[in-house]
Amino acid sequence: MSRRMDDGTAGVSGACQVDEGRLETAEAIAAGDPGGALLAVAQAGPQMREAAALAAEANLASLADEGRPRAVVVAGVGTAGRTGDILSTVAGPRAPVPVVAHRSAGIPGWVGAADVVIAVSASGRSPEALAAAEAAARRGARLVAIGAPDTELQAVAERARAPYIPVPRRAPARMSLWALTVPVLMAAKSFGLIRLNEADIAETAARLDADAERCKPSADPFVNPAKSLALDMANSIPVVWGSSPLAGVAARRFGDMLAANARYPVVAGELGEVGRGRVGLLDGVFGTLAEQDRDIFADPGDDDVSSTRLRIVLLRDDGIDGEDDGAPNDVRRADAVVELADRRGIRCDVINAEGASALERLASLVAVPDFTSVYLALAHALDPMSVPAVSELKELSRSTLD
Numbered sequence: 001m002s003r004r005m006d007d008g009t010a011g012v013s014g015a016c017q018v019d020e021g022r023l024e025t026a027e028a029i030a031a032g033d034p035g036g037a038l039l040a041v042a043q044a045g046p047q048m049r050e051a052a053a054l055a056a057e058a059n060l061a062s063l064a065d066e067g068r069p070r071a072v073v074v075a076g077v078g079t080a081g082r083t084g085d086i087l088s089t090v091a092g093p094r095a096p097v098p099v100v101a102h103r104s105a106g107i108p109g110w111v112g113a114a115d116v117v118i119a120v121s122a123s124g125r126s127p128e129a130l131a132a133a134e135a136a137a138r139r140g141a142r143l144v145a146i147g148a149p150d151t152e153l154q155a156v157a158e159r160a161r162a163p164y165i166p167v168p169r170r171a172p173a174r175m176s177l178w179a180l181t182v183p184v185l186m187a188a189k190s191f192g193l194i195r196l197n198e199a200d201i202a203e204t205a206a207r208l209d210a211d212a213e214r215c216k217p218s219a220d221p222f223v224n225p226a227k228s229l230a231l232d233m234a235n236s237i238p239v240v241w242g243s244s245p246l247a248g249v250a251a252r253r254f255g256d257m258l259a260a261n262a263r264y265p266v267v268a269g270e271l272g273e274v275g276r277g278r279v280g281l282l283d284g285v286f287g288t289l290a291e292q293d294r295d296i297f298a299d300p301g302d303d304d305v306s307s308t309r310l311r312i313v314l315l316r317d318d319g320i321d322g323e324d325d326g327a328p329n330d331v332r333r334a335d336a337v338v339e340l341a342d343r344r345g346i347r348c349d350v351i352n353a354e355g356a357s358a359l360e361r362l363a364s365l366v367a368v369p370d371f372t373s374v375y376l377a378l379a380h381a382l383d384p385m386s387v388p389a390v391s392e393l394k395e396l397s398r399s400t401l402d
Contacts, residue, residue, distance in 0.1 A: 017380075018231070018234040019379060019381070020231060020379065022378055022379050023230070023378060024220075026216075026217040029217040030217070032383070033374070033378060033383070033384065033385075034383065034385075035383060035385025035386065036385070037175070037374045037383075037384035038217060038371070040170070040171035040175040041212075041370045041371055041374055042212040042215075042216070042371075043170070043212075044178050044205075044212065044367065045205040045207075045209035045212065046205075047170075047176065047178045047179045048178040048179075048182055048204060048208065049205050050168075050179070051165075051167060051178060051179045051181075051182035051183055052182050052198075052201050054166065054167060054183065055165050055182060055183040055187070056186070058163045060144070060163055060186060060187055060190040062163065063116065063144065063163065063187065063190045063191045064190055064191050064192070066142065068097060068191055068192050068193075069097060069116040069191060070097060070114040070115050071097050071098045071099075071100060071111070071114075071115045071116075072087070072097060072099050072100070072115070072116045072118065072188065072193060073100045073108065073111055073115060073116070073136075074087055074099065074100070074101050074102065074184060075103075075107060075117060075118065075119045075128060075129055076102075076103070076119065076120035076121055076128060076132075076180075077103050077104075077126060077128045077129075079122065079173045079174045079177055080120035080121055080122060080126065080180055081101055081102075081103045082101075082181075082249070082252070082253060082256070083118075083120050083177075083180050083181045083184045084100070084101025084102070085101050085249045085252070086181050086184070086185075086249055086362065087099050087101075087181075087184050087185060087188055087193075087194070088101065089246045089249050089358065089362070090185060090194055090196075090358045090359055090362070091193055091194050095193060095194075096193065097193060102132065103128065104128060105127060105128050105131040105132070106131045107132050107135045107139075107141075111135075111136065111141055112139050113139065113141060115141045115142070116142045116143075116144070116187075116191065117132055117133070117135075117136035117141050117142070117144070118143075118144045118146065118184055118187055118188075119132045119133040119136070119143065119145045119146070119147075119153065119156075119157075120145075120146045120147065120180055120184060121146075121148075121151075121153050122148065122169055122172075122173035122176050122179075123147065123169065123173070124147035124148035124150075124151025124152060124153040124154060125148075125152055125153070126147075126153075129145075129153055130152055130153055130156060133145050133153060133156045133157060133162075134156055136160075137156065137159070137160035137162070142162070142191075143157065143160050143162035144157075144162060144164075144165070144183075145157035145162060145164045146164075146167060146180060146183045146184065146187075147164075147166070148166065148167065148169045149166035149167075150166075163187075167179045167183065172385065174257060174260055174261075175370075178208070178363075182201065185359070196359070200357040200360065201359070203355070203356070203357070204355070204360040207354075207360055207364055207367070211364070211368055211371075212371075214226075214368075215227070215367075215371040225368050226368050226371030226372040227375050229313070229349060229368065229369075229372045230372045230373075230375035230376040230379060231375075231379065232311065232349060233264075233311050233372070233376060234376065234379060234380075236308065236311035236347075237265065237267070237286050237308060237309070237311065238255075238264055238267070238311055239266075239267045239268075239281060239310050239311065239312045239313070240266060240267070240268040240312075240313045240315065241269060241270070241271050241312065241313075241314055241315070242269070242270050242314075242315045242316075242317070242365075243270075243271050243314065243315065243316045243330045243331070243333065243334035244270070244271075244317040244318075244319065245270060245272075246353070246358060246361060246362055246365075247315040247316060247317040247353065247365055248269060248270030248271075248272075248273075249362065250315045250317075250362060250365035251269060251270065251315050252268050253369070253370075254268060254313070254315070254366075254369040254370075254372075254373070255267075255268030257370055257373035260373075260384075260390070261373040261374050261376070261382075262373050262374075262376040262377040262382065262384070263377070263382060267281065271330065271333045271334060272333070279337070279340065281310060282310070282346060283344070286308060286309055287309070287310050288344045288346070310346055311346075311347050311349070312337070312341050312346060312347065312348040312349070313349045313369075314334060314337060314338065314348060314349070314350045314351070315351050315365045315369075316334050316350055316351065316352050316353065317352075317361055317365065318330065318331050318352075318353070351365060351368060353365050
């Protein structure tokens with residue numbers, strides 16, 4: 001039971017309590033997840049297949065008529081903005097043209113007729129995506145738009161005679177990552193930016209299906225990697241680092257999901273950035289100093305706010321031999337972080353990327369963390385599908401955040 005303060009608010013220690021019983025049975029989980037967040041996350045594989053089919057029906061071939069663009073701008077915010085990061089990392093360092101993820105209204109001043117703009121909005125109403133699509137049309141840039149059907153964004157695309165990929169909105173935008181990402185990738189494929197085979201999508205969707213089976217509600221924590229990681233991370237300050245640019249995208253995605261679903265403050269980034277100062281967290285008041293004050297005989301379950309400590313989650317992508325520039329440095333840096341954490345007694349979980357393609361390796365680093373963020377919310381008796389602060393921000397700003 002949460003401790004109450006004199007002003008009627010819940011005490012911090014009570015508010016931070018985690019009840020493992022909330023994750024013990026499928027029935028208990030269903031009771032705490034009335035909005036179906038777990039089901040939405042489990043639909044990642046079907047979501048990917050549906051999006052691929054919808055993109056295949058769009059007139060994307062017309063994008064190639066004018067040849068390879070000078071640059072590609074992916075315009076959107078939130079999860080829609082992450083699709084630009086994913087396109088950039090799938091294209092890799094050998095991409096023939098620059099890929100820019102643009103997260104503010106409009107488009108960069110240099111964009112013109114030689115460029116492609118991909119406007120993405122799960123709702124089809126994001127002011128940023130709408131402004132980008134309208135600006136692209138005015139400047140004569142090639143435009144592709146992706147979002148919910150029968151919305152303002154579709155109307156803008158139709159006026160510009162640009163391809164529109166209507167993606168039904170079956171869940172909140174943050175749980176529609178693959179529905180938004182696959183059309184972006186297929187559009188990029190159409191004008192020669194990336195290679196994306198049907199087998200890549202099929203194998204990635206199959207992996208997402210397999211991870212959903214591993215993380216199903218009825219599976220006990222010792223066989224369910226998402227439940228296990230959620231309980232390990234409880235009452236900690238998560239530090240999520242990716243060992244490579246691809247893993248860095250997955251790390252930031254995990255940070256987004258932990259913040260929105262579990263309401264946890266998160267430090268997330270790529271190890272190339274960590275070595276420039278952020279690794280200093282390990283020696284701070286939530287790192288080594290906290291470990292020095294810890295009672296080694298205390299019950300690990302007896303957590304207190306004063307003993308809140310860092311918990312590192314390292315998303316590790318060692319790449320495919322001969323294909324990834326800089327991979328040896330990424331491997332050495334990842335090894336070093338694990339060693340540094342071990343020397344300081346800071347707990348570190350490692351999730352290794354698997355798969356033959358960049359898309360599948362990315363999915364393998366996203367799937368279990370997505371489930372983890374939901375299970376962590378449920379362990380705290382939070383509804384992952386209801387984020388009051390987001391609703392209030394929309395109302396106060398009178399705009400649609402996507």
